[in-house]
Amino acid sequence: MATSSDWAVEATGLVKIFGDNRAVDGVDLRVRTGSVYGVLGPNGAGKTTVIRMLATLLRPDAGHATVFGHDVQHEAQIVRQLIGVTGQYASVDETLSATENLVLFSRLNGLGRAESRVKANELLEEFGLTAAAKRPLKNFSGGMRRRLDLAASLISQPPLIFLDEPTTGLDPRTRSQMWDTIRRLVSTGSTVLLTTQYLDEADQLADRIAVIDTGRVVAEGTADELKASVGKSSLQLRLLDPADRDDAVRAIRSVLGVDVTLSPEAARITAPMQDPDRITDLLVALREQNISLTELAVQKPTLDEVFLTLTGHGVENDSETRPDASETPRGRVNA
Amino acid sequence: MSTITSTIQSGVSRELRNHVSVGQTVRNSFSMAYRGLLKVRRTPEQLIDVTLQPIIFTVMFTFIFGGAIAGDVASYLPLLIPGILVQTVITTSVVTGVQLREDMDKGVFDRFKSLPIARIAPLAGALLADTVRYTIATTITFVVGFILGYRPEGGIGMVVLAGLLVIVCSWALSWIFAFFGVIARSASSVQGISFLVLFPLTFLSNAFVPSDTMPGWLQAFVNVNPVSHLVSAVRDLANLGTIGGDFWLALLGAAVVVAIFAPLTVRAYMRKA
Ligand SMILES: Nc1ncnc2c1ncn2[C@@H]1O[C@H](COP(=O)(O)OP(=O)(O)O)[C@@H](O)[C@H]1O
Ligand SMILES: [Mg+2]
Numbered sequence: 001m002a003t004s005s006d007w008a009v010e011a012t013g014l015v016k017i018f019g020d021n022r023a024v025d026g027v028d029l030r031v032r033t034g035s036v037y038g039v040l041g042p043n044g045a046g047k048t049t050v051i052r053m054l055a056t057l058l059r060p061d062a063g064h065a066t067v068f069g070h071d072v073q074h075e076a077q078i079v080r081q082l083i084g085v086t087g088q089y090a091s092v093d094e095t096l097s098a099t100e101n102l103v104l105f106s107r108l109n110g111l112g113r114a115e116s117r118v119k120a121n122e123l124l125e126e127f128g129l130t131a132a133a134k135r136p137l138k139n140f141s142g143g144m145r146r147r148l149d150l151a152a153s154l155i156s157q158p159p160l161i162f163l164d165e166p167t168t169g170l171d172p173r174t175r176s177q178m179w180d181t182i183r184r185l186v187s188t189g190s191t192v193l194l195t196t197q198y199l200d201e202a203d204q205l206a207d208r209i210a211v212i213d214t215g216r217v218v219a220e221g222t223a224d225e226l227k228a229s230v231g232k233s234s235l236q237l238r239l240l241d242p243a244d245r246d247d248a249v250r251a252i253r254s255v256l257g258v259d260v261t262l263s264p265e266a267a268r269i270t271a272p273m274q275d276p277d278r279i280t281d282l283l284v285a286l287r288e289q290n291i292s293l294t295e296l297a298v299q300k301p302t303l304d305e306v307f308l309t310l311t312g313h314g315v316e317n318d319s320e321t322r323p324d325a326s327e328t329p330r331g332r333v334n335a
Numbered sequence: 336m337s338t339i340t341s342t343i344q345s346g347v348s349r350e351l352r353n354h355v356s357v358g359q360t361v362r363n364s365f366s367m368a369y370r371g372l373l374k375v376r377r378t379p380e381q382l383i384d385v386t387l388q389p390i391i392f393t394v395m396f397t398f399i400f401g402g403a404i405a406g407d408v409a410s411y412l413p414l415l416i417p418g419i420l421v422q423t424v425i426t427t428s429v430v431t432g433v434q435l436r437e438d439m440d441k442g443v444f445d446r447f448k449s450l451p452i453a454r455i456a457p458l459a460g461a462l463l464a465d466t467v468r469y470t471i472a473t474t475i476t477f478v479v480g481f482i483l484g485y486r487p488e489g490g491i492g493m494v495v496l497a498g499l500l501v502i503v504c505s506w507a508l509s510w511i512f513a514f515f516g517v518i519a520r521s522a523s524s525v526q527g528i529s530f531l532v533l534f535p536l537t538f539l540s541n542a543f544v545p546s547d548t549m550p551g552w553l554q555a556f557v558n559v560n561p562v563s564h565l566v567s568a569v570r571d572l573a574n575l576g577t578i579g580g581d582f583w584l585a586l587l588g589a590a591v592v593v594a595i596f597a598p599l600t601v602r603a604y605m606r607k608a
Contacts (some may be wrong), residue, residue: 052445055449056448056449057445057448057449070351075353076353077352077353077354077355077451078351078352078353078451080449080450080451081351081352081451082351083449084449085445085446085449087442087445087446089442090442091442091443091444091445091446091449092442092443092446093370093374093441093443094441094443095373095374095377095378096370096373096374096377097377100373104366104369104370104373105446105450107366107369108363108366108367108447108450108452108456109450109451110359136377152446
């Protein structure tokens with residue numbers, strides 16, 4: 001039997017209903033202290049609603065949740081002393097400057113006037129915002145706003161931090177900076193519960209992942225377990241001359257020992273990839289038969305495929321929230 | 336030294352309390368009021384209503400009604416300035432509700448709600464910060480009146496007391512508008528409902544016209560309207576230097592409004608917050 005110190009979050013049967021929409025429909029979560037837990041799901045899956053209930057911002061319609069053993073409803077004020085929340089939409093004051101925001105939140109966290117200044121400056125430095133400290137937030141980029149938001153969540157050094165889609169809408173560089181920051185946070189002993197729409201991000205950061213769809217947890221496990229349940233990466237080849245197709249398919253069968261899928265236009269071949277090491281052998285075999293490639297790509301399982309496998313339906317309107325191509329989980333090499 | 340790299344105290348070894356003390360409630364409210372003032376400094380255009388409105392209303396009413404009601408402008412000023420003062424400052428208190436609604440719809444309110452602060456602090460702070468707006472409107476109205484030739488007989492001390500009375504009563508009335516702010520769906524609907532309450536209160540009073548010129552049924556309302564008592568109290572203070580029955584009736588009216596609307600507002604707010 002685990003003690004309450006083992007679990008930063010324990011939730012059972014959380015339900016939230018908006019009108020006749022069961023936004024969260026019986027969610028169970030267990031987050032081990034000191035770990036990073038990822039809640040992965042498409043837009044509208046109920047991620048934000050789950051976080052809001054755990055962070056005492058929204059009353060669950062049913063179910064029960066504790067944070068370090070404290071009930072989120074009956075001991076809300078205690079829970080608030082243990083958490084930092086970085087919402088999906090910047091929860092900082094747009095009309096104030098970065099410094100003023102951090103000083104205000106420090107004061108509200110019980111720090112004295114001088115202490116608050118020191119704390120604000122420390123955090124601004126830490127998050128690379130010193131230069132912009134006095135400017136109004138209106139002129140802040142999305143990444144700066146996110147960083148300030150996260151900084152504000154860290155004032156009280158909370159042992160549990162909620163990050164709701166911390167990198168959605170950020171450019172690749174800012175995103176990887178955010179990932180570094182999150183990793184550093186974890187190394188100080190914080191527990192992090194983050195939500196994301198990207199399998200890649202959950203994969204990079206989270207020790208365990210819950211996949212959530214239409215208010216329900218449809219899968220839970222480590223990134224590897226999840227990916228294994230979805231299938232392996234696949235290898236995609238595009239031939240210079242479509243007439244080489246049959247030879248190429250034969251080569252793949254003999255070298256990799258797998259069956260392939262052919263695209264309708266026949267020039268693209270997709271093969272499940274079990275052992276990346278064998279790719280070299282395949283390329284050598286193709287070269288020996290004078291089969292030229294125009295493209296070689298490794299396609300990791302995408303969120304789309306995860307959902308397709310787990311729920312039987314794909315991710316709707318995924319493209320509008322998806323960052324640009326450089327961030328899709330696809331390593332592309334031109335051959 | 337670095338904030339992010341120092342180790343974090345674990346969740347179970349912390350000293351935690353599930354209630355907020357009165358002292359902390361007051362401190363939190365003042366921090367929130369401080370935020371309100373910072374916002375004003377960042378967006379000074381918010382002050383247009385408390386600066387321009389007293390100027391325009393005072394000048395306009397003086398010259399429109401001055402001749403008709405009192406024969407000449409100078410003799411109308413002692414009647415008008417207290418009326419304008421009360422009307423402008425009370426109108427200003429409507430903004431409390433509108434701004435509260437706008438504020439509550441912003442992301443930053445989620446952070447307030449997630450902090451271990453007194454639940455009531457964002458509300459109390461907003462109302463507290465607004466007394467600064469009332470003070471500005473009060474000062475400007477008296478100054479414009481002075482420029483137009485108003486010389487209150489009561490002396491500076493009594494004028495200050497009159498100003499304080501108006502500020503206290505407006506603060507009390509702002510609970511009504513804060514209530515609308517908390518329960519309404521949008522900022523514009525707050526404005527709508529608030530003016531529906533505000534217009535009868537300010538215009539069906541003795542603020543601009545002596546009530547004895549009105550029909551009997553109207554006089555009946557005008558005479559129980561707390562705003563009328565407030566206007567009369569300000570006239571007594573500023574023009575005569577006396578504290579009359581109206582002074583106490585105005586304060587009583589303010590107390591009744593707070594007694595009714597503060598609990599209503601707080602309860603509605605807590606349910607949402
Ligand atoms: N305050 C609200 N009122 C009504 N419906 C809401 C509210 N918040 C969220 N929803 C609905 O609940 C569902 C889950 O939303 P949300 O938790 O924001 O999903 P996610 O964060 O995964 O994108 C959506 O269908 C959304 O429209
Ligand atoms: Mg969301």
